[in-house]
Amino acid sequence: MEHLLESPVVVGVAVILASLLFLFLKGLRSKSKKDPITLKDPNIKYALPLIDKEEISHDAKKFRFGLPSPQHILGLPIGQHIFLSAKVNGNLVIRAYTPVSSDEDHGFVDLVVKTEDDILLRTELEEVAESHPDQFKLWYTLDRPPKDWKYSTGFITENMMKDHLPSPTDDVLILMCGPPPMIQFACNPNLDKLKYPEARRFAY
Structure with missing residues (x-):
């Protein structure tokens, strides 16, 4: 008799836990969908501040650029690259780079910049x-x-x-x-x- 009385409770608890897990995962998906995207328009240039740089080798550096807010992601489609433009010795230089960070990272984007014929290690x-x-x-x-x-x-x-x-x-x-x-x-x-x-x- 006690076993019959306890079974509905166990089932009820399992249903509640499953429901909570579903709501939690749904909340995570909803939150990820609301992450603000930096690159909204491919025809617009976005000015991003340099917030850190790390020397990887004698001729390669990793540059970290800040996004508009700590919640922002870059929003670059997979398989695409970005163009980085800067003034070097008074001349405009434009290069294409694929970020080494991803949209799992919020608030920044990382780029590794090196000469074409330089190979790490x-x-x-x-x-x-x-x-x-x-x-x-x-x-x-x-x-x-x-x-x-x-x-x-x-x-x-x-x-x-x-x-x-x-x-x-x-x-x-x-x-x-x-x-x-x-x-x-x-x-x-x-x-x-x-x-x-x-x-x-x-x-x-």
């Missing part, structure tokens, strides 16, 4: 490749390479992966690091074409 990577040729293979691709460039040019492609990655076997793990658009539109689609299982990939 290049010296260290090439030392490892030379010291361990059977264990470490190194290959580069640049969108604007220097004249004497002997590696790949342009975005990551299926053929590039096929030529330079190990075959998709159970003991192979593919590690990816880079801007979300690169992972989503260049790396993963080509890994899919080459039959690399999703369980053997990790992006960070």
Whole structure:
């Protein structure tokens, strides 16, 4: 008898908890939809203050620009880039960049600025490749390479992966690091074409 009396209570509590969870998740979705967007019009230039900068290498820096409020997100569509314009030695310079931050970040946008032929940790990577040729293979691709460039040019492609990655076997793990658009539109689609299982990939 006691068991029959207690069962409706247990069910009722479960229903209440499920309802609260639903309302909580709904509230999170509603809140995310209300995040104010900075880039409302692609035809308008937006002045963003530089709030921090970090030196990553001798020729690369990460610049953090503030958005209009701590609640703002950039609002850049996935796969798109922004144009950064500035006066350098009296001349107007305009460059395209893909932010290294995302719309999960509020109140700021991060850009890494470096020369086209500068590769982070290049010296260290090439030392490892030379010291361990059977264990470490190194290959580069640049969108604007220097004249004497002997590696790949342009975005990551299926053929590039096929030529330079190990075959998709159970003991192979593919590690990816880079801007979300690169992972989503260049790396993963080509890994899919080459039959690399999703369980053997990790992006960070």
